[in-house]
């Protein structure tokens with residue numbers, strides 16, 4: 001089961017990725033984590049990445065591709081994996097295509113209006129540090145622990161607009177996988193379990 005999960009910010013992609021990996025016992029491959037691992041373990045790829053990070057520069061595609069390829073070669077990825085946050089552009093998609101053929105690419109879709117609505121309703125609890133939502137609060141407090149809640153800087157409307165622009169799922173990538181006949185799309189629902197059921201139905205096909 002070689003999967004790629006796509007979705008805009010606010011789609012709950014991270015949560016769904018964790019659920020899929022748990023159920024199907026496959027590693028969750030996110031570029032952020034691979035970069036951190038290589039940097040912490042001072043691998044040669046990690047050292048190269050560190051130079052760009054130190055210089056405040058974006059890591060080039062070529063290095064990102066190499067670092068993902070290196071991870072996908074590891075033993076635990078042989079029976080399958082779930083990619084999250086990579087490929088981010090068509091060049092990366094082409095590079096990935098050369099080293100592995102994916103079985104399914106699933107987009108968790110959510111309209112821009114819905115994303116803004118969701119993210120602007122999001123709150124963080126000061127006590128349990130878990131995200132919550134204005135609709136779930138009990139008397140304006142965290143529904144889990146009764147703690148006070150606040151709006152994360154990332155979820156302020158002006159920041160949401162910037163994050164939306166920089167994190168868009170590119171049509172080029174979608175079309176690339178559509179052409180291969182492995183592209184699927186579900187609509188993000190409000191319930192984690194419900195969204196997972198939709199995803200799982202595709203995985204079982």
Ligand SMILES: [Zn+2]
Nearest residue numbers: 125128142145
């Ligand atoms: Zn709480």
